[in-house]
Amino acid sequence: MRKWTYNFGLGRSEGSASDSALLGAKGANLAELGSLGLPVPPGMTIIADACTWFHEHECHFPDTLLDQVAKGLNQIEESTGKRFGAAHNPLFLSVRPGTRVPVPGMTGTVLNIGLNDQTVQALAKETGDVDFAWSTYRRFIATFADLAMGLDHAVFEELLEEKSGKSAIANNPGLSVEQWRQVIEAGKAIVLDEMGETFPQDPQEQLWAVIAAAFKSWTAPRAEAYRKLHSIPVDWGTAVNIQAMVFGNRNGNSMTGNAITRNPKTGASGVTGTFLPRAQGYELSTGDRAPHQISERGRKEAERTEMSLEAMLPEAYETLEEMTQKLERHYRDVVELEFTVDDGYFWILESRLARCDIRARMRSAVDMVHEGLINREEALTRIDPLELEQLLHPAIDPSVEREVIGTGLPASPGAAAGEIVFNAEDAVHAAKEGRRVILVRSETSPEDVYGMHAAEGVLTSRGGLTSHAAVVARGMGIPCVAGAGAVRIDAEAGTMTSMGVTLKKGDHITIDGSVGQIIRGQTQMVQPELAGDFAKLMEWSDAVRRMGVRTNADTSTEARVARKFGAEGIGLCRTEHMFFEENRINVVREMILAEDEDGRRQSLEKLLPMQRSDFIELFEIMHGLPVTIRLLDPPLHEFLPKVDSDVAEMAERMGLGEEELRRRIEAMHEFNPMLGHRGCRLAISYPEIAEMQARAIFEAAVEAAKSTGAPVVPEIMVPLVSLRRELDYVKARIEQVADDVAKETGVFLNYLVGTMIELPRAAFRGQEIAQAAEFFSFGTNDLTQTVFGISRDDAGGFLTTYRQKGIIEKDPFVSLDYEGVGEIIKLASERGRAGRHDLKLGICGEHAGDPASIHFCEATGLDYISCSPYRVPVARLAAAQATIYEGATPKAAVY
Numbered sequence: 001m002r003k004w005t006y007n008f009g010l011g012r013s014e015g016s017a018s019d020s021a022l023l024g025a026k027g028a029n030l031a032e033l034g035s036l037g038l039p040v041p042p043g044m045t046i047i048a049d050a051c052t053w054f055h056e057h058e059c060h061f062p063d064t065l066l067d068q069v070a071k072g073l074n075q076i077e078e079s080t081g082k083r084f085g086a087a088h089n090p091l092f093l094s095v096r097p098g099t100r101v102p103v104p105g106m107t108g109t110v111l112n113i114g115l116n117d118q119t120v121q122a123l124a125k126e127t128g129d130v131d132f133a134w135s136t137y138r139r140f141i142a143t144f145a146d147l148a149m150g151l152d153h154a155v156f157e158e159l160l161e162e163k164s165g166k167s168a169i170a171n172n173p174g175l176s177v178e179q180w181r182q183v184i185e186a187g188k189a190i191v192l193d194e195m196g197e198t199f200p201q202d203p204q205e206q207l208w209a210v211i212a213a214a215f216k217s218w219t220a221p222r223a224e225a226y227r228k229l230h231s232i233p234v235d236w237g238t239a240v241n242i243q244a245m246v247f248g249n250r251n252g253n254s255m256t257g258n259a260i261t262r263n264p265k266t267g268a269s270g271v272t273g274t275f276l277p278r279a280q281g282y283e284l285s286t287g288d289r290a291p292h293q294i295s296e297r298g299r300k301e302a303e304r305t306e307m308s309l310e311a312m313l314p315e316a317y318e319t320l321e322e323m324t325q326k327l328e329r330h331y332r333d334v335v336e337l338e339f340t341v342d343d344g345y346f347w348i349l350e351s352r353l354a355r356c357d358i359r360a361r362m363r364s365a366v367d368m369v370h371e372g373l374i375n376r377e378e379a380l381t382r383i384d385p386l387e388l389e390q391l392l393h394p395a396i397d398p399s400v401e402r403e404v405i406g407t408g409l410p411a412s413p414g415a416a417a418g419e420i421v422f423n424a425e426d427a428v429h430a431a432k433e434g435r436r437v438i439l440v441r442s443e444t445s446p447e448d449v450y451g452m453h454a455a456e457g458v459l460t461s462r463g464g465l466t467s468h469a470a471v472v473a474r475g476m477g478i479p480c481v482a483g484a485g486a487v488r489i490d491a492e493a494g495t496m497t498s499m500g501v502t503l504k505k506g507d508h509i510t511i512d513g514s515v516g517q518i519i520r521g522q523t524q525m526v527q528p529e530l531a532g533d534f535a536k537l538m539e540w541s542d543a544v545r546r547m548g549v550r551t552n553a554d555t556s557t558e559a560r561v562a563r564k565f566g567a568e569g570i571g572l573c574r575t576e577h578m579f580f581e582e583n584r585i586n587v588v589r590e591m592i593l594a595e596d597e598d599g600r601r602q603s604l605e606k607l608l609p610m611q612r613s614d615f616i617e618l619f620e621i622m623h624g625l626p627v628t629i630r631l632l633d634p635p636l637h638e639f640l641p642k643v644d645s646d647v648a649e650m651a652e653r654m655g656l657g658e659e660e661l662r663r664r665i666e667a668m669h670e671f672n673p674m675l676g677h678r679g680c681r682l683a684i685s686y687p688e689i690a691e692m693q694a695r696a697i698f699e700a701a702v703e704a705a706k707s708t709g710a711p712v713v714p715e716i717m718v719p720l721v722s723l724r725r726e727l728d729y730v731k732a733r734i735e736q737v738a739d740d741v742a743k744e745t746g747v748f749l750n751y752l753v754g755t756m757i758e759l760p761r762a763a764f765r766g767q768e769i770a771q772a773a774e775f776f777s778f779g780t781n782d783l784t785q786t787v788f789g790i791s792r793d794d795a796g797g798f799l800t801t802y803r804q805k806g807i808i809e810k811d812p813f814v815s816l817d818y819e820g821v822g823e824i825i826k827l828a829s830e831r832g833r834a835g836r837h838d839l840k841l842g843i844c845g846e847h848a849g850d851p852a853s854i855h856f857c858e859a860t861g862l863d864y865i866s867c868s869p870y871r872v873p874v875a876r877l878a879a880a881q882a883t884i885y886e887g888a889t890p891k892a893a894v895y
């Protein structure tokens with residue numbers, strides 16, 4: 001015979017915590033609590049498959065279920081010494097549906113099943129409290145009518161108020177039995193009038209109606225919509241938990257509360273939580289009464305005057321402490337629980353792993369290692385790496401109210417406040433005067449970078465998570481909210497409008513780049529804290545992880561920040577980003593727009609010392625750690641002058657007429673610059689550019705090795721290769737320069753030449769390309785673009801629609817598409833290593849800072865990941881977790 005019900009409670013349970021597919025999360029947890037000998041009110045769980053059976057059989061119950069519930073009830077009756085439906089000493093029940101994963105829209109809990117005209121009197125007699133018994137009965141009728149019959153609770157209360165006066169609604173209004181009877185009769189009449197059915201007096205009928213309602217709510221429209229959205233199969237069904245009632249509102253020795261084994265904000269040990277005397281669970285969330293603190297310490301910290309449980313009922317408090325310790329030892333994690341004290345007797349109604357702030361999670365994980373409860377690896381898996389990022393930046397003080405006036409994409413984390421400015425010049429000007437500003441633009445381009453440097457944060461109305469603003473802000477470590485489509489910016493008029501609020505230049509806003517919010521006014525901040533538990537967890541991560549963690553850094557500021565966060569080298573220096581500064585961009589423009597090689601060489605002469613000094617600084621900061629420098633890879637549209645004033649300035653600099661300059665700009669126009677004359681294509685057209693860069697790198701390496709005493713092994717990276725011959729051509733130029741510099745300086749350097757894998761053809765030809773390359777670095781931004789055929793600049797808009805319509809789960813520019821892009825990475829890695837067995841493999845696209853993508857990198861056997869500076873701690877922890885989950889040997893890779 002099919003087993004439909006599992007009993008639990010009083011030291012014996014038929015299920016356990018691992019049975020959530022069968023018993024639902026709640027049922028599995030109750031079973032576990034029961035077997036631990038913790039005081040859960042005895043009960044049984046109807047398994048989730050019964051729900052499926054019910055729906056497959058036109059909402060009938062299997063006969064065998066009826067029998068088993070009856071037997072289960074007998075057991076509950078035996079353990080409690082009460083009988084369901086008896087006129088004397090009756091048993092009352094609660095029924096709660098329990099799904100495997102949370103599904104909003106399921107029916108709620110029904111308490112006090114079994115109350116009727118007879119049993120209410122027994123309850124009144126047993127408790128000696130008429131008001132308690134009858135008001136409980138009244139509430140039961142209302143809840144039953146709502147959840148089992150479909151009569152809206154609010155409508156019921158309104159009608160009852162009309163029929164029997166306001167006093168009927170209050171909790172213990174001091175009515176006589178006769179008056180109570182009238183209230184109840186009025187309630188029953190409302191049910192009959194509104195629903196055409198009588199409120200059932202038979203406890204069995206009540207029970208089965210509530211079970212049926214729980215099953216039906218699984219297929220009700222709200223739950224169904226949620227299940228579909230989250231791909232939760234209908235045949236998972238919902239389990240149903242039936243439990244003996246305990247009353248937190250019985251008398252002065254009764255209460256209901258929530259407790260958590262450690263402080264959920266700080267992680268400090270010692271039970272915390274709140275309770276309400278003489279109350280049932282639902283009252284905790286209404287906020288009608290001020291909750292009491294559980295411990296005296298908590299009361300003092302919260303500066304409350306209401307008596308604590310510790311002071312009120314010291315014995316119950318002691319029991320609670322014992323139980324929370326037992327639960328923590330059992331689950332080896334921070335646990336929260338819901339409890340009821342019924343006439344001095346302590347019951348646990350539910351427990352689950354606690355939701356804590358990141359600071360509390362870190363502290364409790366570290367403390368539990370020291371307490372011998374968990375080991376270091378377990379501690380590392382307790383932390384969500386992405387949550388670490390909020391610790392690295394100033395954040396909005398959590399206790400402060402936010403006036404949110406708009407939202408956009410959380411493009412670069414952290415929060416910043418300042419005056420609104422609408423262009424880079426104003427940002428720089430204000431910063432010089434010591435004022436803090438937020439740069440607000442429809443989108444940013446290289447001309448804005450010096451303004452971004454001066455600003456505290458950036459807000460754009462257009463662009464996605466890999467837009468210029470997003471990538472540059474992340475690199476700089478300043479907050480950015482991008483693509484806030486509803487914000488209207490009128491830069492000419494100096495205003496921005498969002499959600500009906502118009503702000504002007506100089507007004508204050510705050511942006512929260514961690515969640516993508518735009519907030520009116522200047523908001524209070526809290527500063528980052530990198531020592532203590534954070535440092536400990538980082539140290540443990542480093543001891544565990546196999547992959548190296550480098551950073552993408554183009555400036556000395558970024559390189560220093562990344563070192564502070566533990567980067568083990570630079571995996572990508574985008575040299576074109578080194579030319580964004582105002583005095584350099586014009587030299588680069590001169591070079592790009594030069595008519596011939598001579599003209600280009602003149603500009604390159606000017607760029608060489610700038611590049612060399614920048615590289616020296618990077619090498620010195622990295623002090624012998626590997627540094628990968630990528631040859632110039634500028635999508636041309638990002639560099640050509642756009643606005644009239646820039647064209648005029650350039651024409652003057654170059655001694656050309658504006659018309660002539662416009663002709664040259666026009667000649668360079670590309671329809672699709674991301675797939676245009678960029679990457680190694682530029683170095684092939686104009687090898688003198690690559691030669692200048694190679695010279696700057698080698699000369700800088702010689703210098704830095706002298707100044708630091710640490711040998712530098714530069715890694716020169718050739719971008720956007722698809723053919724081996726492209727790489728051969730550029731590599732030959734680099735080697736020639738290396739020889740020249742060696743002869744000139746008398747220093748023979750070790751260096752590597754490698755390539756980015758950003759194009760499918762390069763991946764497919766990995767074996768032959770690896771014969772010319774000493775390393776591959778997967779440029780997954782471009783690789784995603786080229787594998788999907790989706791432009792990284794234009795994807796923001798429609799990918800959001802794709803997500804909303806369930807066509808994709810995650811933005812592939814944020815989290816690696818394992819199935820397509822990932823497959824190509826695997827293939828290129830295998831073919832690359834077949835071409836060169838010690839080929840070094842890394843990744844430097846934005847994905848290298850995404851924990852799910854980092855797991856993929858571990859599984860694929862990459863040697864290192866390289867991410868933006870503020871993602872370095874995230875990557876260190878995620879790489880450690882990936883090593884733990886993949887079972888790899890720590891630190892096996894040489895990178």
Ligand code: PEP
Binds near residue numbers: 633758778783
């Ligand atoms: C990439 O394409 O992944 C990459 C790192 O290069 P960029 O973003 O500069 O094109």
Ligand code: MG
Binds near residue numbers: 779781
């Ligand atoms: Mg690229």
